[in-house]
Each structure stands twice: as structure tokens, then as C-alpha cells.
Amino acid sequence: MNEVFIAGRALASALGPDLGSAMAALPAGAAPVPVTLADGSSWPCYAIDDDDTDWTSRSRRLVERAAAEAGATDRTGALFIASSSLDIGLLEATHDFDRDHQAFADSVAGWLGWQGPVYTVSTACTSGLNALLSARTLVRHGVVPQALVLGLELRNTLTLGGFAGMQLLSHSAALPYGLGRNGLVLGEAVAALQLSAQPSRWRLAGGANVVDGRDPAGSIESAVIDMCHQALADSALTAHDIGLVKPQAAGGAASDATEARALRQVFDPLPPLVSFKAAIGHTLGASGVAEIALLTACLESGAWPRADHAQDPALQAPLAKVPPSHARHVLACILGFGGGHTAVVLEDTQA
Structure with a gap:
């Protein structure tokens, strides 16, 4: 079987239109913008700075740019589209609710001129990591020579209203693992990871998806473990091999505590931790792809997200203020609605 590597990556987010802009903006962070819903309530949201009011043209431009930045020149491999909301923003604008999931996949494939197989993965917040694991399987077994995983979470009010209705949003700010954390702040992202069997710096060593739906809107400690x-x-590793963990750390009062307890049971001592939710928000189905693009770029460049909000000492899981001096193996986690608990392990072959 083939080893699988990250051959290219891309990100458009509140930090900027591409990954280079994100690295420059990350130390200072980005500010969320207020979004007002039909009931008059206003919520902070980390939006991509692109004021095109046409949903389709804006989305197409972001997707085409991400694919180009990730180096997806060969359009005959597998294309994975990972999203929670898919094209609900378009449906809101056009009221064309007869469209199905396949219509959005067809649109994205058409924008890119894609000739290989196309897959849609929509497993709530874990969509991106599940798409990444599925793409890894195809490349690993030689079914396709390469695969492009697109994480797409684009503006719409249905998602924001749904989270607001469940009282899961913060009115102020995302405080991952923070003292006084009071909910999520959502964000937009269009991210891409190009996978290949050709060796490069980052190897996708392994991963797992555990589903436990006992708390449909939260995480289960035993499932995280x-x-x-x-x-x-x-990944043929032990807990002591992991030099850095990127947890979900979305800022929920109960969910952060559950995750931190579970991580402390797996790791003794706990490795350094990093979170990107205070920089780009929770980008839902795109978060796995977006945060891995950020994570790998940070470890290469030395740029690091701000962690200047007060940490909750009860969690015993402080976020690292600087990159670890050595992190050959990294565990990245995303937890999502419906009981999804998904993680991947990355190896820095140059560490």
C-alpha cells in the first residue's frame, strides 16, 4: 500500500484570501463581523472578506482559487467535497429548494472541470476529516493517484439561526478552553488539501472516526478516548509519540470540559495544545481541512495563533503560546453533531 502525503494546501478564511495572508494575519487574529437574523438577533461571525452579493459567483471564485493554490492541476483524481451547509446559501437566495446534494457537487466539479470521481461528505463538523480519511484510503490502495479534499462552509443564515436557536452561540467571542467561555462563534472557510502518494513533508499517518450519538449535540468522553x-x-504510534494536539476546543462550556478530561486520560503528560477557533471561528464541515492547512503552515513558518484569553485552570489543559520545539507527530481532532468524533495523525517527515 502507498504512503499518503499532503502535496498541497489552501485556505480562504477571515484571516485572508489565501494561506500566505493567513500566516501574516494569524498573530494578531481577525475580528468577527455581526450578522443579524430575521428575528433581530445579532451574532458575531468570522466571514471571508469578499463582498460579492451573488452567492454562486462568490463561491465559484473561492473554490477555483483554493484548488489552484493547493496545486490541483490534474483533474482526473478523486474530488471530495466536505461541507455541513453545502449550498443552502444559494437555496436561500433563489428559493430553489428542489436542488439536491448532487446538484451542488455537480456545480463544484463543473467549476473545476473535474474529470475524475466526485464524492460529497456531509457528516456535520467532522465532514472535512472524514473526507480526508476517505481520500487517504483511495490513494493508499492505488485506486487514484491523487485526491483533492475541499472543505466548504459558505455564508447562509439557516446555519447561524439553527445554532442560535439551540443556544450554542456566544454573543461576544470564541474562548477555546477559556475561563468564562460561553459558546461558539461560527466562521466561513474554503480550504483544500491535495493528497498524493508522492513523498512530501507531511505524511497522513492514520486516523479514526468514532460515532457515539448519546449526546447528539455534544461529545462523549469515552468516545473521545x-x-x-x-x-x-x-498510525502505529503510542500516546508518547504525539508532540502536539489540536483539539476541537470550540468554546462550549460543557464540550470543552469533556474533551479536556478525555485528553488527559489519553496523554500523561498532556502535549502542547493549539486551537484556531479564536482566529477563524468554528468553520463546521470545513474545519478539519481548514485547521490542518493552518496547523501545518504554522509548524513550518513559526507563526502561531494568539492565546491571550484567560485559560480555565479547571480544565488543566492550557493552550500553548508558542510552537513546540519538536513535534514530529501531531494529532488533530474534530468533534461534531450526531456523535461524530474524528481524528487524524500527521507526521512531519522533516522534524
């Missing part, structure tokens, strides 16, 4: 153990086993 199982997710970590299974991801480590799939």
Missing part, C-alpha cells in the same frame, strides 16, 4: 486510541493504533 476511543477516537484517540484508534487513531494512534492506525
